[in-house]
Amino acid sequence: MGRPGLNRSAVIAAAADLADELGFDAVTISVLARHLGVRSPTLYSHISGATDLRTAVTAYVLDELADATSTAMAAGEGRDLLVAYADAIRDFARRSPGRYDATIRQRVPPNADPAAEITDAVAAAITAGRRNADLALTVVRSYGISETNETYAVRLMSSLIHGYITLEIAGTFAHSEPPSETTWPEVLEDLDRALGLIATGQRH
Amino acid sequence: MGRPGLNRSAVIAAAADLADELGFDAVTISVLARHLGVRSPTLYSHISGATDLRTAVTAYVLDELADATSTAMAAGEGRDLLVAYADAIRDFARRSPGRYDATIRQRVPPNADPAAEITDAVAAAITAGRRNADLALTVVRSYGISETNETYAVRLMSSLIHGYITLEIAGTFAHSEPPSETTWPEVLEDLDRALGLIATGQRH
DNA sequence: CTAGGTTTCCTACAACTGTTAGGCAATTCG
DNA sequence: CGAATTGCCTAACAGTTGTAGGAAACCTAG
DSSP states (O other), rough: OOOHHHHHOHHHHHHHHHHHHHOOOOOOOOHHHOOOHOOOOTTTTTOHHHHHHHHHHHHHHHHHHHHHHHHTTTTHHHHHHHHHHHHHHHHHHHHHHHHHHHHHOOOOOOTTTTTOOOOOOHHHHHHHHHHHHHHHHHHHTTOOOOOOHHHHHHHHHHHHHHHHHOOOHHHTTTTTSSHHHHHHHHHHHHHHHHHHHHHHHHHH | OOOOOOHHHHHHHHHHHHHHHHGGGGGGGHHHHHTTOOHHHHHTOOOOHHHHHHHHHHHHHHHHHHHHHHHTTSSSOOHHHHHHHHHHHHHHHHOOOHHHHHOOOOOOTOOOOOOEEEEEEEEHHHHHHHHHHHHHHHHHHHHTHHHHHHHHHHHHHHHHHHHHHHHHHHHHTSSSSSSSHHHHHHHHHHHHHHHHHHTTTTOO
């Protein structure tokens, strides 16, 4: 049925690779088309526009991230699980900065249209986002943290991990000693202690 | 000397306001020109291009942020200073999401040109960035943290505050209980404890 | 008050990106 | 082999960035 060629998945995967090469912002329809050796209008057979492309890349990449994290979390609990989880995210972000960028650029503009259309790509991004949220929950639960404190613990952990990685990639830590490589395990140590205290109710 | 009209500062300030209204990405030369009631080419008399504009906005906004933080930090030390500092940043980010966005979008693309030109705007952004870094250092030092652990403490604090605010603005916390308003003070409490432990050398 | 110089702003234009419309050609299945 | 299907193309338009050169408004000096 018809001639073979590009398909939606191939286009999105190529876009993700391009994001790592040139930065997420540089992934435009025309650049992507040139990279794939076709003309811009051709891509409209596979994606419905620039925003659809970006959203689809976000969803695709969020799934990759969840896969990577989930593999790394195969065994262990408590501190070991935390380190495996956090290291997996950080490795992903350092190896694929454009992809990581895509995961955090899913931002709602200041005056976001509340009735924004829920396209397939948006739905996929939401689902993939929840996958990642569930993995964070798994880490927190392995500490034995009560349901009451679960949400708080996830926020604390996510904020710290995400914040550190973002600043690290932005180069904020590059011009002072000690190297970022050294302080990262210390951050995880402090985070482990905090989660432990939450679990045993020794806070407040 | 010459007729009065726009000047560089006015253009940049208008751009910052526009960022809060429409989002940082939406601040383009043409949109800004329309907003100011002039034609696009006119703006090239005041700024040297789109990237110069964005960089200049970043520098301008980083200075505003340092002003706001520094005012809030007038008195207090230790925990009080931490809360004043963190609340000032969070208030700034919530009141001016477009401006806050500008402060964290100063990102180096994956394959950044190492010999990238240091324009006046870039230099201003670097200076303003250092101002903010010094304020963070002030907070940490008020805990009596030794010089050895200073950098680590700043990274821990900055990562957590920045990460929490980013995720909060992105809407990550909007769909679970308790409200973000409730968990924010708890985050600062845990951060205060961690900084206290670093100060008294009770870590490791 | 007038003449110069300075600065602002404009029109015109070129190049590129996003997007739509419609058509040719290659492939696969009956 | 024929025909439906599909992929890709050219043509064209709107919007954006950026350049070039010119006209008008303003301030100051004589």
